[in-house]
Structure formats: structure tokens, C-alpha cells
Amino acid sequence: MENLLIKNGTIVDVENGVTFVGAIEVKENKIKRIIHQGEVLPEGIETIDAEGKYIIPGLIDMHCHIHEGFAPHFVASGVTTVRNLAGNVKLLKNLIEKPDHAPTPRVYAADRMIDGSPGQWGPTSYGNFVTDDPEEARKEVRRQLEVGAKFIKLYGWIKRDVMEAAVDEAKKHNLEVAIDLLNSKDVTALEAAEAGVNWIEHASGFAQEMYKGWNLFEDQEQWSHINWEHPDQEKVREICEKMLAHNVKICPTMVVLDQPFQYPNIWSPKNKVIESIESKNHPTEYWKSHEELVDKIKEQTAVVNNLTKAIAKTYYDLGGTVVAGTDTPALLYTYPGMALHRELELFVEIGFTELEALQAATVNAANSIELNEIGTIQEGKIADLVILNKNPLEDIKHTRDIDLVVKGGKAYNQEEILSNIPSEEEINRNLQAFMEEWEAVHAK
Known part of the structure; x- marks a missing residue:
């Protein structure tokens, strides 16, 4: 898996109840670094610009x-x-x-x-x-x-x-x-x-x-x-x-x-x-x-x-x-x-x-x-993240206004995820083998 940078997003620190604008550098499946505004961003890696968006843990x-x-x-x-x-x-x-x-x-x-x-x-x-x-x-x-x-x-x-x-x-x-x-x-x-x-x-x-x-x-x-x-x-x-x-x-x-x-x-x-x-x-x-x-x-x-x-x-x-x-x-x-x-x-x-x-x-x-x-956005933790279009701390309903989901370091939009639903035939085959x-x- 390639590395990933999510920049300009408002990161929600669910542990302490604060938010700050920053970047998240992901290496393979883990959060490598939380980068605060003003710090130098790494170059040459896949980048998602999350300006105006809010990032919460999976x-x-x-x-x-x-x-x-x-x-x-x-x-x-x-x-x-x-x-x-x-x-x-x-x-x-x-x-x-x-x-x-x-x-x-x-x-x-x-x-x-x-x-x-x-x-x-x-x-x-x-x-x-x-x-x-x-x-x-x-x-x-x-x-x-x-x-x-x-x-x-x-x-x-x-x-x-x-x-x-x-x-x-x-x-x-x-x-x-x-x-x-x-x-x-x-x-x-x-x-x-x-x-x-x-x-x-x-x-x-x-x-x-x-x-x-x-x-x-x-x-x-x-x-x-x-x-x-x-x-x-x-x-x-x-x-x-x-x-x-x-x-x-x-x-x-x-x-x-x-x-x-x-x-x-x-x-x-x-x-x-x-x-x-x-x-x-x-x-x-x-x-x-x-x-x-x-x-x-x-x-x-x-x-x-x-x-x-x-x-x-x-x-x-x-x-x-x-x-x-x-x-x-x-x-x-x-x-x-x-x-x-x-x-x-x-x-x-x-x-x-x-x-x-x-x-x-x-x-x-x-x-x-x-x-x-899992459970927080911190260095060393698994990169399970949800990028939201609006602030969930202002209205909890905003948790369902999803832009992207990062699962174990890989970014997906909702359509990409839903394209992975197995067929009825595959499900039945697996169930039959188990039974x-x-x-x-x-x-x-």
C-alpha cells in the first residue's frame, strides 16, 4: 500500500473534545504523523485535500x-x-x-x-x-x-x-x-x-x-x-x-x-x-x-x-x-x-x-x-478515519454526511465500498461450505 496524506482538514480530537486544522500522514495501515498548521508537509505521496471538512475516527x-x-x-x-x-x-x-x-x-x-x-x-x-x-x-x-x-x-x-x-x-x-x-x-x-x-x-x-x-x-x-x-x-x-x-x-x-x-x-x-x-x-x-x-x-x-x-x-x-x-x-x-x-x-x-x-x-x-x-486519531494508531462534510460537534446528524472513508490506510468513496458487495451466489456458496x-x- 502507498502512503497517504490528508491535508487541511479539521481534525476532531474525540478524547479531549477539541478540533484543529492539520494534516494526517498515513504509512501503510497506520497514522505515521499528525502535522499541525505551519509544519512542513511531505511531498510526493498521494494527497487528499480535506479543506472545509471534518475528520473523525472510524x-x-x-x-x-x-x-x-x-x-x-x-x-x-x-x-x-x-x-x-x-x-x-x-x-x-x-x-x-x-x-x-x-x-x-x-x-x-x-x-x-x-x-x-x-x-x-x-x-x-x-x-x-x-x-x-x-x-x-x-x-x-x-x-x-x-x-x-x-x-x-x-x-x-x-x-x-x-x-x-x-x-x-x-x-x-x-x-x-x-x-x-x-x-x-x-x-x-x-x-x-x-x-x-x-x-x-x-x-x-x-x-x-x-x-x-x-x-x-x-x-x-x-x-x-x-x-x-x-x-x-x-x-x-x-x-x-x-x-x-x-x-x-x-x-x-x-x-x-x-x-x-x-x-x-x-x-x-x-x-x-x-x-x-x-x-x-x-x-x-x-x-x-x-x-x-x-x-x-x-x-x-x-x-x-x-x-x-x-x-x-x-x-x-x-x-x-x-x-x-x-x-x-x-x-x-x-x-x-x-x-x-x-x-x-x-x-x-x-x-x-x-x-x-x-x-x-x-x-x-x-x-x-x-x-x-483504534478509536482516536493519534500517531501509531490504525488509520481508520471518516471525512465528513460538516462538523459533527455542532450537530450529530452530520456524522452521516460522509465524503470519504479511510479504512486501514486506504481511502474510499461510498460508491467504491458498495461495489464490493458480494453476489448472492458467492454468499450462498460460502454458507453452504460452512454448513x-x-x-x-x-x-x-
């Missing part, structure tokens, strides 16, 4: 379920790294092993989720592992470590003793544990935190702790006295303080609840990336199938939508780690890559500053999983 989606077919859409949206919350590491092998400069995001992945019987997503498969046996959970954690899982994902129907065993085993191997308790009947967020779980996804399990005996599967009539629209701030603060004592981290994924809640007036700005996504069968057909269930989805999201927002803001104000994620492509129109921009808007809507929202998808996100080479290998191993 964005990080801290909760998604990536797929080869829409991986380039993330990068075209300025999302250069994703944290994949369950799936299968081997199925993602092609993406995980791509070179730094590839027009697909860097993938930090869990393997299949560990759930309790009968399994919310059905019986054990390549994407989930269902057990009520603590020893089996320990074995599964060890297997996931061997195949390259970066952390462990637990799911809502897991039994408490199984959760405790999985967490204990993960800790032996220095693996963090994330849990999704949206549909939990038996475990609350505080119980998970007390067991040593590091991450509470969707800010879930808080309602179960605040209102003992409540869950989404109960007859909601008996809980009609709860004002879900205006959460009890005293209760929210009380549980947030207890959670903070365990140093858990929260990824609220507000957009996944907000999109169905707003339906049919979903957030859907017209741009190249969204047009490209909507032209693909997957995940568009999946979203359309959910439109038929929208009343039920709305009913359930109405219960936790405002509570999730209250938890995110309160926990952050108390000093807790709160990062930005989307749960793409779950429920309704969580557009790969673009949904993160809506999540940042929601951060601002609930009271975060523009800078704080940006930090939730850059420096704070990277630090939360110790990805020390044949999986079945050969697990049919024993």
Missing part, C-alpha cells in the same frame, strides 16, 4: 450481527469496526481474516450464544447452544475459546447456575461475558452483575430487578400500574448505583426499540447506503416479515423503550461505561452501518452532548474492549 458498532452480504454497508457508513454479539466465528472467518484496508469492518466476535432450554432461537445449532447443565456450559466456553471467540455471549433463558458456571469458566481464560436479558424470566441485571457478567446488552434485565416477578411473558394487565412511559427515576438511579459497584458496561441499542416504536414513521434518510441495503433481499425481506408483527413488537418495545433511555443516561451520569450499538439487523429497519447514526442521534436526544455521543462510538467503545489501536463443514463435525 465509528464502532458495539452490538450487531454481521453478515457477509451487508458487511460493506457498515464501512460505507463510516463504521470501520463491529462487535458481533453471537453467531459463529467460523462462519465469519472470511470477514475476520480480511486485511486491515479491506472495505469491510474489523470484526470483534463472540461465537454462538449460550441459552437455556428450550432455547429462544430453537434447539442447539451453529448459532446457539442450549443447555441447563453447568458443566456443559463450561465445556462450551472452552470450545469457543479454542475457535477464537473474543468474548462469551449469554442469552435470556439461561438458568442462574449455568450463567454462574459460564462466567466462572470465562474468567479463568480472561474472557469477558455479555448477556441479553430482554426475555429473561429467571435472571435480573443485578443478579448477572453479581455473578461477574461484564456487559448488559440492551440495558436489559433492569425492569426484572426493579419490579420483581415482571417479565415480558407475564400478563401485563397485573403490571398496568407501572408508568413505563415515564420511568421511576428514583428506582432507575438506585439500580444504576448498584450496577456501577460491579463495574458492568452497558450497550443500550436504543435504535432497535425506537424503529418499531416509530413505525410506520421509521427513521430512513435517503442516501446511497440505505438505497443499496433496500435493494437487497437480505435483510429487507426479514424486516418486511416483521411488519406483520409490528403491533406485538410495539407493545413489547413500549414497555422498555423509555426505561432503556433512562438507564443509559443515568448510568453514564453516574460514571458508568455506556457505548453505542444497534443490534443490526434485528426487528425493523436497523440499517447496517447507518443505524449507528440514528443511535448517536438518540444519545443526543436523551441528553448526551454531541461529543459524548461521538465518544460512545469511538474512544469509549474502543477502550471498553481494549482495542487500543457442510459444520455438519461433518457435529453429526458425530
Whole structure:
């Protein structure tokens, strides 16, 4: 790869909340030098003039379920790294092993989720592992470590003793544990935190702790006295303080609840990336199938939508780690890559500053999983950059007004990135090869 110089741009220092006009010299995949105004610029290398534009670090989606077919859409949206919350590491092998400069995001992945019987997503498969046996959970954690899982994902129907065993085993191997308790009947967020779980996804399990005996599967009539629209701030603060004592981290994924809640007036700005996504069968057909269930989805999201927002803001104000994620492509129109921009808007809507929202998808996100080479624009870090046409610190909506994306030192416009979307045939071929290998191993 050739070296690159980006000059005359306004560089956004997301760590310190300041901006300055300068240049960024990139050597191969790393930032070689930050050059301030007045200093001599290197000559004879490819140069991008970013005058009047704003440069931020590549964005990080801290909760998604990536797929080869829409991986380039993330990068075209300025999302250069994703944290994949369950799936299968081997199925993602092609993406995980791509070179730094590839027009697909860097993938930090869990393997299949560990759930309790009968399994919310059905019986054990390549994407989930269902057990009520603590020893089996320990074995599964060890297997996931061997195949390259970066952390462990637990799911809502897991039994408490199984959760405790999985967490204990993960800790032996220095693996963090994330849990999704949206549909939990038996475990609350505080119980998970007390067991040593590091991450509470969707800010879930808080309602179960605040209102003992409540869950989404109960007859909601008996809980009609709860004002879900205006959460009890005293209760929210009380549980947030207890959670903070365990140093858990929260990824609220507000957009996944907000999109169905707003339906049919979903957030859907017209741009190249969204047009490209909507032209693909997957995940568009999946979203359309959910439109038929929208009343039920709305009913359930109405219960936790405002509570999730209250938890995110309160926990952050108390000093807790709160990062930005989307749960793409779950429920309704969580557009790969673009949904993160809506999540940042929601951060601002609930009271975060523009800078704080940006930090939730850059420096704070990277630090939360110790990805020390990304998240800021600094010498020696990987050159993942987004060149914006307007200042995101004035209006967070400007994060989606993208001029160029630099991924691992290589500059792309959005059309170039979107031209790398694989064909349906290629995707199906790769999936078939994976399934044949999986079945050969697990049919024993």
C-alpha cells in the first residue's frame, strides 16, 4: 500500500473534545504523523485535500450481527469496526481474516450464544447452544475459546447456575461475558452483575430487578400500574448505583426499540447506503416479515423503550461505561452501518452532548474492549478515519454526511465500498461450505 496524506482538514480530537486544522500522514495501515498548521508537509505521496471538512475516527458498532452480504454497508457508513454479539466465528472467518484496508469492518466476535432450554432461537445449532447443565456450559466456553471467540455471549433463558458456571469458566481464560436479558424470566441485571457478567446488552434485565416477578411473558394487565412511559427515576438511579459497584458496561441499542416504536414513521434518510441495503433481499425481506408483527413488537418495545433511555443516561451520569450499538439487523429497519447514526442521534436526544455521543462510538467503545489501536486519531494508531462534510460537534446528524472513508490506510468513496458487495451466489456458496463443514463435525 502507498502512503497517504490528508491535508487541511479539521481534525476532531474525540478524547479531549477539541478540533484543529492539520494534516494526517498515513504509512501503510497506520497514522505515521499528525502535522499541525505551519509544519512542513511531505511531498510526493498521494494527497487528499480535506479543506472545509471534518475528520473523525472510524465509528464502532458495539452490538450487531454481521453478515457477509451487508458487511460493506457498515464501512460505507463510516463504521470501520463491529462487535458481533453471537453467531459463529467460523462462519465469519472470511470477514475476520480480511486485511486491515479491506472495505469491510474489523470484526470483534463472540461465537454462538449460550441459552437455556428450550432455547429462544430453537434447539442447539451453529448459532446457539442450549443447555441447563453447568458443566456443559463450561465445556462450551472452552470450545469457543479454542475457535477464537473474543468474548462469551449469554442469552435470556439461561438458568442462574449455568450463567454462574459460564462466567466462572470465562474468567479463568480472561474472557469477558455479555448477556441479553430482554426475555429473561429467571435472571435480573443485578443478579448477572453479581455473578461477574461484564456487559448488559440492551440495558436489559433492569425492569426484572426493579419490579420483581415482571417479565415480558407475564400478563401485563397485573403490571398496568407501572408508568413505563415515564420511568421511576428514583428506582432507575438506585439500580444504576448498584450496577456501577460491579463495574458492568452497558450497550443500550436504543435504535432497535425506537424503529418499531416509530413505525410506520421509521427513521430512513435517503442516501446511497440505505438505497443499496433496500435493494437487497437480505435483510429487507426479514424486516418486511416483521411488519406483520409490528403491533406485538410495539407493545413489547413500549414497555422498555423509555426505561432503556433512562438507564443509559443515568448510568453514564453516574460514571458508568455506556457505548453505542444497534443490534443490526434485528426487528425493523436497523440499517447496517447507518443505524449507528440514528443511535448517536438518540444519545443526543436523551441528553448526551454531541461529543459524548461521538465518544460512545469511538474512544469509549474502543477502550471498553481494549482495542487500543483504534478509536482516536493519534500517531501509531490504525488509520481508520471518516471525512465528513460538516462538523459533527455542532450537530450529530452530520456524522452521516460522509465524503470519504479511510479504512486501514486506504481511502474510499461510498460508491467504491458498495461495489464490493458480494453476489448472492458467492454468499450462498460460502454458507453452504460452512454448513457442510459444520455438519461433518457435529453429526458425530
